[in-house]
Amino acid sequence: MEERTEIASLGEFGLIDHLTKNIELQHASTILGVGDDAAVIDHFGKQTVITTDLLLEGVHFDLMYTPLKHLGYKAVAVNLSDVYAMNATPTHITMSIGISNRFSVEALNEFYEGVYFACEKYGVDLVGGDTTSSAKGFVISVTAIGEVAPNKFVKRSTAQKGDLICVSGDLGGAYLGLTLMEREKRIFQENPQIQPDLENESYIVGRLLKPEPRKDIIAFFEEKEIVPTAMMDVSDGISSEVLHICKQSNLGAVIHEEKLPISDESRRAAYKFGLDPTVCALNGGEDYELIFTLKQEDYDKIVLNEEISVIGYTTDPEEGIKLYTKGGNRFNITAQGWNAFQQS
């Protein structure tokens, strides 16, 4: 009988490791390949960063509650986030879409309005793409290109023991926005007369539908001459991201629950939904914040920036990856991040 290994048995990261373990790089110009937020290519002394994302209707977005303009904006934003996560500046994108005939030209105009709005806001040029029909569902593929001064790019694997673990903005909001939208969708499906009222939840809804990549943090690093020792963006949830950085840097970590940045709006929404705000902050994905490690001596440079929180520090690998709770308990942090293969 033919061998059959289920993809779910490997998980997304296991699958990527499996498929890419035999890559042999042929170009001396390939400075960094698969396994980080983006790849880095040497171009005649300066360095080019490249990253790509595939977004599928029904897996990554639900058009029932995602306005097309927001979707176009977000498709660009999440790719730029990967470029910033390399400490690089995005300059160009390509955008490919697959669409069924259920979409009109007007609907696509809306989508591209969002795309162009994001391009303008973040100063990138849309330089190419591919437009094709799909049998079913909306397919979006974005590739972003950026530039970085030679060897100023920041990987995931280079954190050092004793570094501060920092995160930008606040956490868990996008997950709570998703929880709200899914709840309103169910209510609407059961009773189409009830119109959703999202007015009081605009913060968490905005976190879900219109994430803003942290260009400002990269600019702040440059201004203050900070180079993080490691960095990535928060797409799957910081539990998952801390594990990535620690695994790739061969370190342990301590995260302090009371240091996790959670907005008042997110905290309120979590209580309303009967959820623990800490769990939302640790395991909720799609915040598109930056998580990074810093040498301790850089602490003075960031302490006044209200957009940056120090949430813990790195340790020896034998000490594991721990959450110290407000109540004085210590838990192992495990990857609860979003796994696209779990539900398929």
Added chain:
Amino acid sequence: MEERTEIASLGEFGLIDHLTKNIELQHASTILGVGDDAAVIDHFGKQTVITTDLLLEGVHFDLMYTPLKHLGYKAVAVNLSDVYAMNATPTHITMSIGISNRFSVEALNEFYEGVYFACEKYGVDLVGGDTTSSAKGFVISVTAIGEVAPNKFVKRSTAQKGDLICVSGDLGGAYLGLTLMEREKRIFQENPQIQPDLENESYIVGRLLKPEPRKDIIAFFEEKEIVPTAMMDVSDGISSEVLHICKQSNLGAVIHEEKLPISDESRRAAYKFGLDPTVCALNGGEDYELIFTLKQEDYDKIVLNEEISVIGYTTDPEEGIKLYTKGGNRFNITAQGWNAFQQS
């Protein structure tokens, strides 16, 4: 009532024109944006070429007769073809896939075997990608990056009146391979006991399943110090490609039917299927040959290359785009190329 324009009413190229007409490029480094085989970015004096393709199951390929290894190879090959069509050398690719749980890890291994084989053969590095689940169908998105000496890239819009129109290799084979496979599929579906016999048609089947981008032609240009005046790859059929070059260069053209390169295998298959080999050569897509225009004085440099055929010449735009047949008739060439939106 809300306005609704059907996408099919614009067609693929009309849609792309519509969606991209308002692009405002912000970077001085963007040398060439949407509208050619690839974009060109200036990187500190040298130039980077970037192109992307989205391939969807049921639209671009049928897994019933496409081995996964071939599919992986072809997904890379068709993108490299776009880079060569800029007179550039591909160096890096990213590959994103969306897969449903109907695929096993072994199936993906096969797919990636083809991907890596193409990478090795054409000397490119796979540097990134995204792997996600899809609700239904196999989704493939490839972005290729290449490099070109400053201003040596070749656009579609720069052909001059009186140039020779040339094409590499031979035409129509991939379309005939597709016709054969679709016929065998129907026979198999009606009677699963009948196993397809493709032995005698390996040439046209190979043209469909395993196209080879024309790296050799670009190398030949360099060796002979030829820079075509315009160039693109043959993905939709040369009728469509001649129209692109002529429209973008504001020219007319004459194509001589008897000069169209058609292999013996393709001619034989066409007669067997009751098709006109000329129509297959003009309108069949996916040959991934190069079509290019040359100054007449370059004729001596190419005349001995059996992989290059001169099929016609460019004229004033008022003279239209004509096919001169063997029988002495003159027809207008119209775009019969493959349109992904026609059948959706």
